[in-house]
Amino acid sequence: AQKVTQAQTEISVVEKEDVTLDCVYETRDTTYYLFWYKQPPSGELVFLIRRNSFDEQNEISGRYSWNFQKSTSSFNFTITASQVVDSAVYFCALSEATSGNTGKLIFGQGTTLQVKP
Amino acid sequence: EAGVAQSPRYKIIEKRQSVAFWCNPISGHATLYWYQQILGQGPKLLIQFQNNGVVDDSQLPKDRFSAERLKGVDSTLKIQPAKLEDSAVYLCASSPGLAGLSRSEQFFGPGTRLTVL
Numbered sequence: 394a395q396k397v398t399q400a401q402t403e404i405s406v407v408e409k410e411d412v413t414l415d416c417v418y419e420t421r422d423t424t425y426y427l428f429w430y431k432q433p434p435s436g437e438l439v440f441l442i443r444r445n446s447f448d449e450q451n452e453i454s455g456r457y458s459w460n461f462q463k464s465t466s467s468f469n470f471t472i473t474a475s476q477v478v479d480s481a482v483y484f485c486a487l488s489e490a491t492s493g494n495t496g497k498l499i500f501g502q503g504t505t506l507q508v509k510p
Numbered sequence: 511e512a513g514v515a516q517s518p519r520y521k522i523i524e525k526r527q528s529v530a531f532w533c534n535p536i537s538g539h540a541t542l543y544w545y546q547q548i549l550g551q552g553p554k555l556l557i558q559f560q561n562n563g564v565v566d567d568s569q570l571p572k573d574r575f576s577a578e579r580l581k582g583v584d585s586t587l588k589i590q591p592a593k594l595e596d597s598a599v600y601l602c603a604s605s606p607g608l609a610g611l612s613r614s615e616q617f618f619g620p621g622t623r624l625t626v627l
Binding site: 397428430435436437438439440443484486496497498500501502503 | 513541543550551552553554555558566599601603605607614615616617618619620621623
């Protein structure tokens, strides 16, 4: 069964602190894709990153970094030196690539990040 | 490049009334998705179109929800009659990839916030 779990419902940090958002997924497929989306108060989901199941290299983009570990079925997201503008709800999502799969996204329940000045 | 457009942004109705939402995807995007996001949860796929054909509507409550994508461009999602539990944000997304291309990024609109009283 497909499932994405984001155990942290809400996180509050002070500006400039580092913060890690956890994501654990379940899938029987060997080929799949993992995503992170950001949902600011405006409501629009903003794409942050996509990883495929065969690429376990960690990725860094500015203050953002992602740690993908197949052994623990985790795809964690770290924001370094957080800023107030990072305040949003962050979603981890899974898409399976089996034959006949439609490419639909299975979302976690989201983690609300509040960065205080 | 224009993003995914949705209207209205907000709608308040009484239970048993009907309501319709409109989505205009990014030009040229073959695949269109409608998601339902209940407060505090991640988005859940309702229906997916490829051009003007339905790819996946397994989670659409067909006794009250309907959707169409005429001419493979704009789409409308209708609820008739609405129930209290339909209160949610309805997100439209589009993707340049064909159904089955799980790696394709989905671009989301701002959503329509529906309140059913």
